[in-house]
Amino acid sequence: MLAILSLGVIISFFICATSLIFLILRTFSFGKRSLFAKSKGEGKKGIFYAFGKGMLPWEKESAKRHVLSYLAGIFYHGGIFAAFLYLFFLVISLEMTIQIKSLLRLLAGIGFFSGISLLIKRIIHVPLRKISYPDDFAANLVVDMFLALAFLNTFYPVLKPYFYSISIILFLYIPLGKVRHCAFFFYARILFGLFYGRRGILPRRKFET
Amino acid sequence: MSRESRRAKDPFEKKIDELMPEDINKVLRAFHQKLNNQYAAYLNSCVRCGLCADSCHYYLANREIPSIPAYKLGLVEQIFKKYFTFLGKKAPRWIKAKALTRDMVQEWIDVLFGRCTLCGRCFLNCSLGINITYLIRAARGALASVGLVPPGLQSTIDITVKQGNNMGIPKQDWIETVEWLEEELRIEVNDPQANLPIDKKGTKLLYTINPREAMFFPLSILAVAKIFYAAGESWTLASENYDMTNYGFYSGDDDVSAFISDRLNRSMERLGAQTLVLAECGHGFNSNRWEAPEWMTKRYGFEVKSILQIVAHYIQKGSLELDPLKNPKPVTIHDPCQLVRLGGIVEEQRYILKQAVTHFKEMNPNREKNFCCGGGGGQLAMTRFAKRRIEAGKIKADQIKRTGAKIIASPCHNCIDQLLELNKHYELGVEVKTVCEIVADALVI
Numbered sequence: 001m002l003a004i005l006s007l008g009v010i011i012s013f014f015i016c017a018t019s020l021i022f023l024i025l026r027t028f029s030f031g032k033r034s035l036f037a038k039s040k041g042e043g044k045k046g047i048f049y050a051f052g053k054g055m056l057p058w059e060k061e062s063a064k065r066h067v068l069s070y071l072a073g074i075f076y077h078g079g080i081f082a083a084f085l086y087l088f089f090l091v092i093s094l095e096m097t098i099q100i101k102s103l104l105r106l107l108a109g110i111g112f113f114s115g116i117s118l119l120i121k122r123i124i125h126v127p128l129r130k131i132s133y134p135d136d137f138a139a140n141l142v143v144d145m146f147l148a149l150a151f152l153n154t155f156y157p158v159l160k161p162y163f164y165s166i167s168i169i170l171f172l173y174i175p176l177g178k179v180r181h182c183a184f185f186f187y188a189r190i191l192f193g194l195f196y197g198r199r200g201i202l203p204r205r206k207f208e209t
Numbered sequence: 210m211s212r213e214s215r216r217a218k219d220p221f222e223k224k225i226d227e228l229m230p231e232d233i234n235k236v237l238r239a240f241h242q243k244l245n246n247q248y249a250a251y252l253n254s255c256v257r258c259g260l261c262a263d264s265c266h267y268y269l270a271n272r273e274i275p276s277i278p279a280y281k282l283g284l285v286e287q288i289f290k291k292y293f294t295f296l297g298k299k300a301p302r303w304i305k306a307k308a309l310t311r312d313m314v315q316e317w318i319d320v321l322f323g324r325c326t327l328c329g330r331c332f333l334n335c336s337l338g339i340n341i342t343y344l345i346r347a348a349r350g351a352l353a354s355v356g357l358v359p360p361g362l363q364s365t366i367d368i369t370v371k372q373g374n375n376m377g378i379p380k381q382d383w384i385e386t387v388e389w390l391e392e393e394l395r396i397e398v399n400d401p402q403a404n405l406p407i408d409k410k411g412t413k414l415l416y417t418i419n420p421r422e423a424m425f426f427p428l429s430i431l432a433v434a435k436i437f438y439a440a441g442e443s444w445t446l447a448s449e450n451y452d453m454t455n456y457g458f459y460s461g462d463d464d465v466s467a468f469i470s471d472r473l474n475r476s477m478e479r480l481g482a483q484t485l486v487l488a489e490c491g492h493g494f495n496s497n498r499w500e501a502p503e504w505m506t507k508r509y510g511f512e513v514k515s516i517l518q519i520v521a522h523y524i525q526k527g528s529l530e531l532d533p534l535k536n537p538k539p540v541t542i543h544d545p546c547q548l549v550r551l552g553g554i555v556e557e558q559r560y561i562l563k564q565a566v567t568h569f570k571e572m573n574p575n576r577e578k579n580f581c582c583g584g585g586g587g588q589l590a591m592t593r594f595a596k597r598r599i600e601a602g603k604i605k606a607d608q609i610k611r612t613g614a615k616i617i618a619s620p621c622h623n624c625i626d627q628l629l630e631l632n633k634h635y636e637l638g639v640e641v642k643t644v645c646e647i648v649a650d651a652l653v654i
Contacts, residue, residue, distance in 0.1 A: 027249035030241075036502035038509070040553050050338060061578065062260035062334040069260060073336070128259040130274045131283060133305045136257055176296050177304065184254040185337055191247050192338025199499065199553040201577055207521075207556035 005164035009091055012171035019175035020183040027187075039198045041205060046197015050189045053203065069121065072114040079111010080143060083150035087167055090153075090160065105154040112147035115140060135177040143179065146170045221360050221593075225318070228311050232355045237292065237309055239354035243347040243463075244289075251339045252289045255282055261341070264334035266581050266604040267324050267597070275320045278331035282341045284320055285348045288313070317352060321345050322359050323594040326586030326601075327459065328546035333577060342551070350461025358460045361590040366456045369469055374452035376420040384448055386423050390431050397431070398438055398654050405434050408480065409445035414519070415482035416444055417453035417473055419490045419622045426622065432649035433488070436520055439652050440528040444486075450476040453487045455496035459587030463504050470501035477511055484512040486519055489620035489643045491545030492585065495552045515548065517620055520648055521557040524564050530653040536566040538640075540647065541614035543572070543605070543628065544579035545621035558620055558644050565651040570612045580604045582619075584627025599634055602627060606635035616640045618647055 057063035063070040086104040089096050096104070119140045122128050149163040174180060196202035244252075257279050262268050267276035274280055283305070290297030290306035297306030307313060329342040352358065358366070369375045378386075384407065391405040406412070416437070422429045437444050450472035457466030477485050487494050498513045523529045540562060548554050555576050562569050572579065583602035588594060605628070609617060617639050619625050628641045 023253065024250075027246040027253070030244040030246055030249045033245040033247050033503070034506070036506060036508045037499045038502075054338075060334055060336075061574070062264055062336060065263050066260055069258070073258070125259070127262060127272075127274055127277060128257075131257050131259060131277055131279050133257065134302065135304045138303075178256050181254050181256050181337065184250055187250045188254040188337045188339055191250060191340070192332075192335075195340065199551070201550065201553045201555065204555070204576075207560050 002161060002164070005161055005168070006091055008168045009087065009164050009171070012168040016171040016174045020180060023175060023180060024183060024187060035198070039200075041197050041200030043194040043197040046195070046202055047190055047193030049197065049203040050193030054193070069118070072117050072121075075107075075110045076114040076118060076143075077111075079107050079109070079114065079147050082107030082111065083147050086150050086154070087163070090163075101154055105151060108147050108151040108154070112144060112151055115144040115147055119144065133178075139173070139178050142166070142170050142173055225311065225315055225357065228314060228355070233309050233311070233314070235355050236314065236351045236357075237288075240288065240348065240351035241292075243350055243461075244293075247340070248344055248347060249289075249293075251341075251344055252286050254337045254339050255279060255286060256337065257283070258336050261331045261335055264330045266326075266328075266330070266583060267601045270601045270603050271597070275316075276324050278335075278341050281320055281325060281345060282339065284313075284317060285344050288348075314352070314357065317348055318357060318359065321348050321352075322362075322587070322591060323597060326546070326581045326583060326588055328581035328585055329551045330546070330578075330581060333550060346458075346461045348461070349459070350463060353460045353462040353465075358462075359587075359591040359593055361592050362456060362460055362587040365587075365590045366460055366462070366465060366469075369452065369454070369456060370465065373449055373472070374420040375454050375456060376424045378420055378423055380449055383423060383451070386427060387446060390427055390434060393431055394434050394438065397435060400438075403438050405430075406445040408448045411481045412443045412445045413482065414442060414444040414484050414486045415477055415480055416446055416486045416488070416516070417451050417476070418446075418488045419454050419493060420452050421454075421622050421626075422488065426625075426643075429489070429622075429643045429646055432643065432645040433516060435649045435652060435654075436523070436529065436645060439530075439654055440523045442519075445480060445482065447476045447480060450479075453493040453497060454490060455493060455501075456587060456590065458492050458496045458500060459585075459590075466496065466500065467504035470497055471505055473497060474501075474505070474509070482511070484514055485509075487513065487515050489516060489548075489622065489645060491547030491549075491552065491621040491623060494554065495547040498552060515552075515554045515557070515620075517554055517557040517561065517644060520645065521560050524561060529648070531565050531648065531651040532653050533565055533567045533651060535651045536616075536647055537568070538566075538615040539568040539570055539613060540566045540616040540618055541570045541572055541609065541612040542575070542644075543582060543609075543617050543619040543621075543624055544576060545619065545624045546579065546581050546585055548620060549579060550577040554620075558618065561644055561648060562618055565648050566616075570614050572608045572612055580608060582624045582627045582631065584623050584630075589623060589626050598627070599630060602631045603635065606631045606637060609637055609639060610635075614639060616642055616647070618642055618644050620644045 057070050082104045146166045153159045153163045261278040265278050287307040327342050331341045368377045387405050394403045455469045582605045583598050588598045
């Protein structure tokens with residue numbers, strides 16, 4: 001049974017990865033925007049900014065004014081990465097040291113509580129609820145269950161079939177709904193960096209004429 | 210007022226009500242044509258975290274859900290998902306994918322034209338970096354394909370297309386204005402040889418203006434002429450094709466935008482100047498510096514610069530002598546969104562003002578993080594949304610109040626118009642000037 005589920009995790013992962021690659025490639029079916037205006041700055045620097053300094057809370061007002069949500073988001077995503085890493089170790093049957101296992105457990109646990117807090121915020125904060133889609137709630141729930149089972153599985157290996165099952169569901173759901181942003185985040189941030197970098201706006205440049 | 214009576218009074222409402230299925234299909238086709246890989250990526254990215262809400266001056270002012278940038282983006286995304294994604298076709302309710310209907314068109318107009326100045330602040334603050342601004346512009350452009358641009362904005366575009374400039378100034382009137390300004394310049398600098406060259410070939414700079422200056426603020430043209438005189442610059446104005454504004458940018462109609470911007474290109478070719486210099490105007494700068502080459506799908510064979518870059522360069526190389534004591538009142542700077550956050554002219558105006566005034570104060574936030582004054586996005590032309598525009602301008606008015614400044618420098622005539630209204634409405638008690646006017650006041654000749 002566990003071997004079948006393990007295989008299911010691998011297959012669903014490949015379906016997910018292939019679908020995400022397809023979705024990204026499909027964006028080019030709408031045509032690629034060519035740029036003719038002469039650059040003022042460097043797109044490359046803009047991309048470094050977008051993934052570096054530009055992610056810091058004091059650089060973005062949306063983060064600065066909502067530090068708790070920002071931190072919850074950081075911990076949530078940290079937890080998700082940890083849970084995926086934990087899943088990877090389990091699927092390839094690699095022994096984890098107690099320190100690594102403890103770290104992943106901690107991250108997954110914090111990630112779970114962060115995810116739940118974001119879900120509660122989405123439910124009780126009226127403006128956020130009103131702009132939300134059913135997918136927003138479902139995606140959060142599926143990911144929270146994934147995190148919860150990753151966390152619990154570090155204590156109770158008997159839960160492994162459940163952890164594998166939710167992992168399969170998550171992998172299959174990722175390309176369908178908003179969780180596809182796990183790939184599109186990088187795409188959008190690269191475009192953000194290119195836009196601001198090329199126009200010489202970000203990172204801020206010293207004055208020159 | 211009932212919908213019936215609204216229709217009777219407002220031909221634009223009537224036009225919406227009379228939309229036929231083929232019109233809706235035309236909007237969809239235009240929307241599809243405007244999509245590219247970047248827009249498609251953005252439309253797959255929003256997670257509706259809602260953190261963009263506080264970045265929008267409309268939402269901060271009225272706290273209404275349709276003012277949240279994610280909501281505005283959602284209106285575009287819902288259509289994209291319905292027609293271009295698997296889940297949108299199979300399970301539309303799950304991701305709120307919606308068909309484009311007359312009601313949706315109505316909401317697009319009200320929200321995408323009426324609650325957005327295309328200021329780009331949500332783009333800058335988006336957790337993912339989604340260019341909501343340009344997606345809204347694309348949707349506006351799709352509406353433009355069936356003539357659904359709110360009347361005031363569309364009539365400004367029509368005047369520009371038909372008469373060559375957004376004020377419909379006849380060529381002879383413009384030439385006479387330049388002659389009158391030349392006389393004024395001669396008196397001001399006490400030099401009978403001082404001139405405002407027009408259609409002079411082979412100069413270093415071609416200076417292009419916002420026709421509102423010629424009509425309502427001619428002294429801002431005079432200020433620039435005085436600066437050029439003091440710097441001994443080789444420059445000219447053009448007798449035609451001199452309008453550096455482009456309201457097609459606001460309607461989202463790329464073909465019209467290209468047509469309007471190409472006029473400056475033609476003036477450059479006709480006069481053989483080396484650099485196209487754009488007057489103090491935010492959207493005019495973004496349009497002609499960054500967007501026009503994309504609309505026209507060609508590279509310019511000349512430099513395109515803001516007058517602020519030119520003046521900053523003069524000061525830096527010592528071509529202008531300035532006496533800041535001539536501007537003793539505290540001055541603050543308003544950063545026009547299209548010039549600064551989307552245009553990249555950030556430090557020049559600060560460098561200039563620090564040399565030209567005794568007391569310079571920053572607003573907070575400033576530079577690329579500035580708040581929109583509320584006058585962009587074609588709002589000043591769309592009178593149907595005027596109440597919202599003034600309401601949304603409160604954020605800027607409060608910023609100005611906090612500085613304690615007596616003069617606001619604004620390198621954009623659109624912003625100046627809005628700031629003048631805010632000054633009156635919120636009783637700010639300030640003067641509003643262009644940067645070049647302040648520099649001209651400080652000139653030692």
